[in-house]
Amino acid sequence: MTDQPTSIVAGAESATADVAAATQAAEDAFAQYRATTPQQRADFLEAVAAEIEADTDALVEAAVAESHLPQGRITGEVGRTTGQLRMFAGVVRRGDHLGVRVDPAQPDRTPLPRADIRQRMIPLGPVAVFGASNFPLAFSTAGGDTASALAAGCPVVVKGHPAHPRTGYLVAKAVSRAVASAGLPAGTFSFLLGDGIELGQELVRDPRITAVGFTGSRGGGLALVRAAAEREVPIPVYAEMSSINPVVVLPGALEGDVAGLAQAYVGSLTLGSGQFCTNPGLLFLPRGAAGDAFVAAAAEAVGQASGTQMLTSGIAQAYAEGTARQSSGDGMTVLATGSAGEGSDAPAPQLTEAASADSPVVADEVFGPAGVVIRYDSVEGLLPSLADLEGQLTATVHAAAGDAEAARALLPTLERKVGRILFNGWPTGVEVGHAMVHGGPFPATSDSRTTSVGSLAIERFQRPVAYQDVPADVLPEALRDDNPWGLLRRVDGELQA
Amino acid sequence: MTDQPTSIVAGAESATADVAAATQAAEDAFAQYRATTPQQRADFLEAVAAEIEADTDALVEAAVAESHLPQGRITGEVGRTTGQLRMFAGVVRRGDHLGVRVDPAQPDRTPLPRADIRQRMIPLGPVAVFGASNFPLAFSTAGGDTASALAAGCPVVVKGHPAHPRTGYLVAKAVSRAVASAGLPAGTFSFLLGDGIELGQELVRDPRITAVGFTGSRGGGLALVRAAAEREVPIPVYAEMSSINPVVVLPGALEGDVAGLAQAYVGSLTLGSGQFCTNPGLLFLPRGAAGDAFVAAAAEAVGQASGTQMLTSGIAQAYAEGTARQSSGDGMTVLATGSAGEGSDAPAPQLTEAASADSPVVADEVFGPAGVVIRYDSVEGLLPSLADLEGQLTATVHAAAGDAEAARALLPTLERKVGRILFNGWPTGVEVGHAMVHGGPFPATSDSRTTSVGSLAIERFQRPVAYQDVPADVLPEALRDDNPWGLLRRVDGELQA
Known part of the structure; x- marks a missing residue:
């Protein structure tokens, strides 16, 4: 140069x-x-x-x-x-x-x-x-x-x-x-x-x-x-x-390759050191054996993931503080921690479980490869948690054919919270097109x-x-x-x- | 009832x-x-x-x-x-x-x-x-x-x-x-x-x-x-x-029926006791004999106009204060005052001349039948006065065929100031249609x-x-x-x- x-x-x-x-x-x-x-x-x-x-x-x-x-x-x-x-x-x-x-x-x-x-x-x-x-x-x-x-x-x-x-x-x-x-x-x-x-x-x-x-x-x-x-x-x-980009996994989505789905989630979570506005920071998962299998597979994938150097030392420092809040917050349980990468600014990915979506720790965006999982009992019971979220850039739904009714029930609530709703994918890719919305209710955007x-x-x-x-x-x-x-x-x- | x-x-x-x-x-x-x-x-x-x-x-x-x-x-x-x-x-x-x-x-x-x-x-x-x-x-x-x-x-x-x-x-x-x-x-x-x-x-x-x-x-x-x-x-x-809706009379517009134009102006100014957001509160007029004739005819029409009862006593009171500011402000000259109407809330229309557009008195909207006239020497000299105005709902241009070049010169300045530009009419009518804009830069709207x-x-x-x-x-x-x-x-x- x-x-x-x-x-x-x-x-x-x-x-x-x-x-x-x-x-x-x-x-x-x-x-x-x-x-x-x-x-x-x-x-x-x-x-x-x-x-x-x-x-x-x-x-x-x-x-x-x-x-x-x-x-x-x-x-x-x-x-x-x-x-x-x-x-x-x-x-x-x-x-x-x-x-x-x-x-x-x-x-x-x-x-x-x-x-x-x-x-x-x-x-x-x-x-x-x-x-x-x-x-x-x-x-x-x-x-x-x-x-x-x-x-x-x-x-x-x-x-x-x-x-x-x-x-x-x-x-x-x-x-x-x-x-x-x-x-x-x-x-x-x-x-x-x-x-x-x-x-x-x-x-x-x-x-x-x-x-x-x-x-x-x-x-x-x-x-x-x-x-x-x-x-x-x-x-x-x-x-x-600011956005934590909720993901809702519906029960039918866990009837297929659960481990593959969990690995894909961790792939999106840790992509580019998690440094995307659309990083999937919060995932809602059904209680039960299939959900447990997802958690186990996601935890394993996070445990095997290693950090990569972040954009700046300031971002790495903020990530360290954010993951500390997530791991020590009320009702928070660390599910897995990956390994730090080379250098001082490549912190480890982290996966945490939150007892409920009410915790202020859950709502705070942690910019980087940090995911929070929340288990839910029923789609009906999930709706208030989604309705209480702040405005977001995206919401993701994983659903199989049998989940259509539940998905239709989610849609009106998600529409009021986000700028983009996507199914059976991950929010980290933002297509540049005529129909794209990269925006959403405050505080996702002003x-x-x-x-x-x-x-x-x-x-x-x-x-x-x-x-x-x-x-x-x-x-x-x-x-x-x-x-x-x-x-x-x-x-x-x-x-x- | x-x-x-x-x-x-x-x-x-x-x-x-x-x-x-x-x-x-x-x-x-x-x-x-x-x-x-x-x-x-x-x-x-x-x-x-x-x-x-x-x-x-x-x-x-x-x-x-x-x-x-x-x-x-x-x-x-x-x-x-x-x-x-x-x-x-x-x-x-x-x-x-x-x-x-x-x-x-x-x-x-x-x-x-x-x-x-x-x-x-x-x-x-x-x-x-x-x-x-x-x-x-x-x-x-x-x-x-x-x-x-x-x-x-x-x-x-x-x-x-x-x-x-x-x-x-x-x-x-x-x-x-x-x-x-x-x-x-x-x-x-x-x-x-x-x-x-x-x-x-x-x-x-x-x-x-x-x-x-x-x-x-x-x-x-x-x-x-x-x-x-x-x-x-x-x-x-x-x-x-808030809007004072500037009107620019170009020289060619004064080659026709000057008295008729002046009367039409006063008609728009006093319509509905001047209680329109689009009331033409400020009029720019060329210096010279034709402009003098316009002023004389407008002054005569205002002098003959009588007040009608305003919407509320508060509005009538604010109008009284506003016209007092206009008549006593630096560089302001009262050209004509009409007569008050029946009752306490039907104040007289007023026409004032301002020595320049710089006066803060000129910029303040007076809600009611109060007009301010400013004389200009050349369209080129007028542009800075228009550019210095606050945002407005409308700008009106009166022009004849020979004014086209001057009108084209005005347009870019007016576009940056207002939501609607109209020619050879008066701003007080707002058509409800697909192409209408009733809006404009701050403080006309937020x-x-x-x-x-x-x-x-x-x-x-x-x-x-x-x-x-x-x-x-x-x-x-x-x-x-x-x-x-x-x-x-x-x-x-x-x-x-």
């Missing part, structure tokens, strides 16, 4: 993270960037993907070194990051993000004529993005938040994550190259590196910032939510924060009405504007009668191509 | 406004209400409209007596209220509010197969609605917020406005009749009457409430926003609060990402949930392969019937 990571404000490198310079450059770039046609903006998003792809080798080397995540995982993340940008480019090229609605004039309506009213979505303005430590590419500098804000037409100022400054810097350079070659203002994208929480707070308080995307801890997210609410002009914060993964994420950075009786030669292109961009439009409420 | 207004909690009348009883009934009703099919829910919304219509005579009598608004206006409001419910019924019957997305499984994808992922919108839960004083029907008990929350599938608890308790009560009885005849749980709709701000605060703090709709003052709205943010689980508040009028308003009370590999016999009807409701769905991102 030759490049020393540094801040990149409006295309130029600088040793200091100058928040005001970056936000002013973003504000100055906004008018031109948001005026890009769907075609231009889609081309730009694809150019960002291509620039990142061109740097794959350097990026993988940097990200593996900084995150301690395996090379295969990081290579996959490059593909996920570029695939996401290209998927958003597809949405933008179709103009679907514009959400155009036309209610034509009715000059002869009585008692009053109706005006011509048209609606489109416009971008909010400059967006601040806080990358996550656990996905140095897909949820970081040019990850989902950045891609969706750029797709919406918002300039982006990224606060680079201090756990992977070199990776972030290389990605930021790639994005800046795409900005330059597209002829866009350099302030369309800036990247700020700096220590401490002050930089982030300053960014969120800056009056030129109009929305915030964040993935990280509950404490960090809530601090940004507070700062945003206390501004003279409050702004939306999309903070993805705003349940949206998602941070998938194309619906673009809508987070937009708002509707109505145009009433605007003359044809003044009307924005997206709204013109001749529909020059060939948009799908809702005319008097009905979709028309 | 025989009926004494009182609270209606879960269908039964009670003298006390029991918040907990109403919210618990709403929570209890939620599962059944949200499970209604599109057809059932649409039928119910239409039944609400029919029940209100059946009571038109009593409603008009009560609303005229309580609001002092003219009978024709109130009769129109009944039609607007029922028309709104029926329009939302149409959206719900088509199932458009469900926003269904399907990403089919790709079992053969490499390196990893893709799961089957489907998305729909679900309702948030019980919603608290605070009606507005100035639209005792269309923005109150069964107004836009209630209609859109019910359309989304959310039970509603209305805090009845103390300025029209009898009107609110009659509407609430009509809604409750529709709830009963649809076989829905009585808690689907409750109506609480009580004095003071404590009742509203208690309602917003109640843990069973999941979102809030409000139309009213900035102080009132911000207090609810704060209360909602301080909850253990924060919830969204859609508060429509959440610019949506609208409180028009069918997009339904989305405020929903959130997305993804269903991954959910078995066919467990999947909600809206998401099934055979598409029993005939929904338009986004399949792999592309809309398909």
